[in-house]
Amino acid sequence: MTDLTSKVKELTEEQRSRKVPYYRLDTSKVTKQVLEHLNGEVQRAVRPLVDAMTASVQATGESVKQSVKDFEKRVSQVEAKRVEELAEDVKNADEWAERVISKVDRLSSVATWTAVGRFSIALLPLCVSIIIVGGLVWTITQFLGVAPVLAFLWSKFTAATAVWAKLLWAAAAVALVTLLCWLIWALLKWLDGEFRRW
CATH class of the missing domain: 1.10.287 (Helix Hairpins)
Structure with a gap:
């Protein structure tokens, strides 16, 4: 390690003795320039991927919207069909109830105590x-x-x-x-x- 340190010192002294101009880098400018260059490269590399993903997401969104619309349409058709079936069932039940009531009315008019007595006499x-x-x-x-x-x-x-x-x-x-x-x-x-x- 001391060898390396001594070598660095020696090179530094030699540089000073030659009277070569000493350059100093402005790291903030270099960093800014490198970042701008890197940003441009990243933008060029990532832009097609972002565009493809955006198109894919939009297509998927449209597909989901269409699926939801189709589902809503099917649900409304099923609901309408079920409402029609229930209305038909209610209508049939109402007709059946009316028939039962009319039969009960006929039987109640027939099944008087006189009819019961006649039936007993017949038996x-x-x-x-x-x-x-x-x-x-x-x-x-x-x-x-x-x-x-x-x-x-x-x-x-x-x-x-x-x-x-x-x-x-x-x-x-x-x-x-x-x-x-x-x-x-x-x-x-x-x-x-x-x-x-x-």
């Missing part, structure tokens, strides 16, 4: 017929001893161990019930014929 023969047939079936089954016979068949069915024996007892019970149903049907047909002559 009276059916109820009496059901009671008579039920009593007749009960009496016939008790008279013929069907209940004890069915109880006997059920006990034999449960006591049987072989499958063929269970099937035999089940077939006997089904045959008995079928015969009883046929007898009741034949008796009801005969009663129908007798009552039609009155």
